[in-house]
Amino acid sequence: xxxxxxxxxxxxxxxxxxxxxxxxxxxxxxxxxxxxxxxxxxxxxxxxxxxxxxxxxxxxxxxxxxxxxxxxxxxxxxxxxxxxxxxxxxxxx
Numbered sequence: 001x002x003x004x005x006x007x008x009x010x011x012x013x014x015x016x017x018x019x020x021x022x023x024x025x026x027x028x029x030x031x032x033x034x035x036x037x038x039x040x041x042x043x044x045x046x047x048x049x050x051x052x053x054x055x056x057x058x059x060x061x062x063x064x065x066x067x068x069x070x071x072x073x074x075x076x077x078x079x080x081x082x083x084x085x086x087x088x089x090x091x092x093x
Contacts, residue, residue, distance in 0.1 A: 001034075001064045003091040009056035009084040012043055017057050020082030024061075027076050031069045037062035050084040063088075 010020040028035055041058035050056070070088055077083055 002067060003036075003093070004063050004065060004070070005089040005091060006061040006063055006086065007089075008059050008061070008086040009046070009050070010059065011051075011053060011082050011084060012055050012057055016082045020080065021059065023080050023082065024077065027073050028061075028063065031065070031073045033063050033065040033069055033073065035061055035063050046084075051081075053084055056084050 008020070008024060010017050025035070039060045041060055043055055043057045046054055046056050074086075074088070077086055
């Protein structure tokens, strides 16, 4: 198991944020990825428009996962409309 940081940018709005976080949690659990921590970074202006949105709500997750389980999760999360962007970073051990 490796440690990763995952940063997600969700659509603004309470309903979109709640639905997006639930979808992320469900996909991570389905792929047997353990969420160690979650940090809400708040709503911010985006540097450029993403899916016609100029603001996004940032959330950072600390996760532990096997490297081969990251790619299927990324494919599934790309289809979610509440998620504007996301990225996984591997932490140095």
